[in-house]
Amino acid sequence: MECMLKAENVSLRFGSLEILNSISCVVAKGEFLSIVGPNGCGKTTFLHILNRLLVPSAGSVSGTAKSSLVFQDNLLFPWMTILENVMVCPLNEGSEKLSAHHIAHSLLKELHLDDFEAYFPFQLSGGMKQKVGIARALAANAKILLMDEPFASLDYLTRRKMHDFLLDIHKRNNLTILFVTQDIDEVITLSDRVMVFSERPARVIETLNLAKDYKQETVSGNCLSSAQAKKRLLHIMEGRKG
Known part of the structure; x- marks a missing residue:
């Protein structure tokens, strides 16, 4: 798979305040990667670093494809x-x-x-x-959309329509998308893969691969079905084991 974007051991500190702690990821062409985590943990800051709006204190970001931010506002x-x-x-x-x-x-x-x-x-x-x-x-x-909770302010039905819209243009244009959200159902609807951030300073707690066909409640290789993925994400985000 062609690599579109790569972050290696990205950390960010403002004085004594540590925001990000050694975050790494490789994003493939055409992949839909979601990022979830607690409020204020640094998800938006990480997108800004990926878009070269901020320079990390340590680590690096590489990739030649052009990216653009899409905000909630x-x-x-x-x-x-x-x-x-x-x-x-x-x-x-x-x-x-x-x-x-x-x-x-x-x-x-x-x-x-x-x-x-x-x-x-x-x-x-x-x-x-x-x-x-x-x-x-x-x-x-x-070629890369960095989306920061773009549908958070929309009502439920409008959000559902926007999910269909986004998946359609993602497929038709072979876009690579990184999508920050707090909504686990949104993650499961949209994503190929999800990274879970910890409290600040953010680090990657776990990365899950999600099954493509959520209508089939089966496990394929290392991918999780929708029900399993939701249960696992809730366990991780609530700080439980297993």
Whole structure:
């Protein structure tokens, strides 16, 4: 499997405050890797290091593919239309305006948002804003999406629809995704693999491989079925053995 992103013994310290403690992972092309852990343990900080927004105190991050962050707050520019918001990334990459327009329009059409190109962010639902945020990341030609609890503020039904949407574009575009969440059901629905972080300073307690077909409650090799994975994750996160 082609390696898209590699973190080796990544640690981060601000003065006497230790945030991350020797975190390592290898993320394969097309993989969907989720990260769970207690609030404030450093999950978001780790994403920022992977995106080269922060420099680790020790360790290294390698990988040549372009990555882009998708936040819980979509961070759309309220004074711009949806089309203009998506055009921002290719324009910042040096594309001519006509080319940026074509890229943005094509992506919005692919994501079934082309009817809303002239709308402003305040006119869209929460789920649609998140779709635009993902479109903007794809417009930057990102091959890796680093997603920081992007659906946490959405209601249950909207979140379910966004799961289907994300899995669809993940498959169609062969994207590599790292996904921070607190929701174990979300992890099981979306992920190929999950890393569990400890309390701060964060270290990797355990990494689980999840079965692809959750309708079959069976174990395949080292993969866990959905019921087993949920039970195991609850045990780990509640600090229990077994």
